[in-house]
Amino acid sequence: MMTNGLFNKNTSILRISKTKTALLCVIFIVLSICFLPQQDITSRTLSTAVDKEQSKANDNDEYLDCNDIAKLEIVRPLGSGHNKISYVVKLPSGELAVALRCQREGYFGSSCFGKNYMQHQASILKSMYDKNDEDQGSLRYYGECFKPIDTSDENLMEQYQNEQREDFTVGNTLVMEMGKPLIKSWNVIHPHDDKKLKCYASYFTPRDVQDLIDIVQKYSTFEPSPLLLAPIGSSSDNYFPHQYIQRLNVDGGIEGRIFHIDLDELVVCKDRYDEESLCSVEKALKVNCAVVRYMTKIPDLSCTEEYFNSDVHTDDRIDSEHAIDQCKEGEGILNEKRNL
Secondary structure (H helix, E strand, C coil): CHHHHHHHHHHHHHHHHHHHHHHHHHHHHHHHHHHHHHHHHHHHHHHHHHHHHHHHHHHHHCCECHHHHHCCEEEEEEEECCCEEEEEEECCCCCEEEEEEECCECCECHHHHCHHHHHHHHHHHHHHHHHHCCCCCCCCEEEEEEECCCCCCHHHHHHHHHHHCCCCCCEEEEEEECEEECCCCCCCCCCCCHHHHHHHHCCCCHHHHHHHHHHHHHHHCCCCCCEECCCCCCCCHHHCHHHEEEECCCCCCCCCCEEECCHHHCEEHHHHCCCHHHHCHHHHHHHHHHHHHHHHCCCCCCCCCCCCCCCCCCCCCCCHHHHHHHHCCCCCCCCCCCCC
């Protein structure tokens, strides 16, 4: 009797459980049908996010690391200044690029050997490239390796200067796209020679001016902080065409397009100024546009509007060597045919 009673009780419980299970199954099926599209969208969104992260990771794998940079073949020295020396190097792909290295001349250049100096440039370049690589709106970033040297140790510094500037296993190295400088040296057109600078500026074409406006807009809207071509209320080397290059003929890029190259004088606005109003997009546009107005000698240039008009202007770009040749003597020969 106890067994039968227990059996009957368990049978009742089993029936109730089956009923509940069946009811839950029906509810689950109904809910699944009702919400299937949303689950599908969510799944695709998560999948897309994962794909993007994986793609980004794959892209990072393609950048040169310290081991890769140590093996780069130096083709020739390219140029040098107080802080840096540049070399033309051959990438593993066979493409030519530029390797920036630190050097010290006299009392100058010591800051470059610290970690932050060239890392500042590398982080900006890489960030711009990551954001603009699809339309080639930025110079190409290839990789970096930072191995700071103790500048207080004169023996180490002397060894570096004499023996290790071309040894990429030591010191700081940034590898980036190779371009053609607008003006190769401060000795070609001195920054205080206003007449020659005015003459040179007369050879900028509307397409060139648009390139410079694009730089202003890109820097002024840069995240997480606007980038300034000059400190607020102060001067900078970036006022001069010597700090800019033209793109060479590379796959996916526009030959002759002008880019800003010397990033060490760029000001990360929010790192320099505490007042939020000083680092608004509007303020950054004002500061950066003043630099381009000076360089192009177009005092009323607007950097918030499109300048190049394909219906009116040709797609020509500055022939910098011709401009320099025309402007090297006296006041130079201004480009009277300038179509601005």
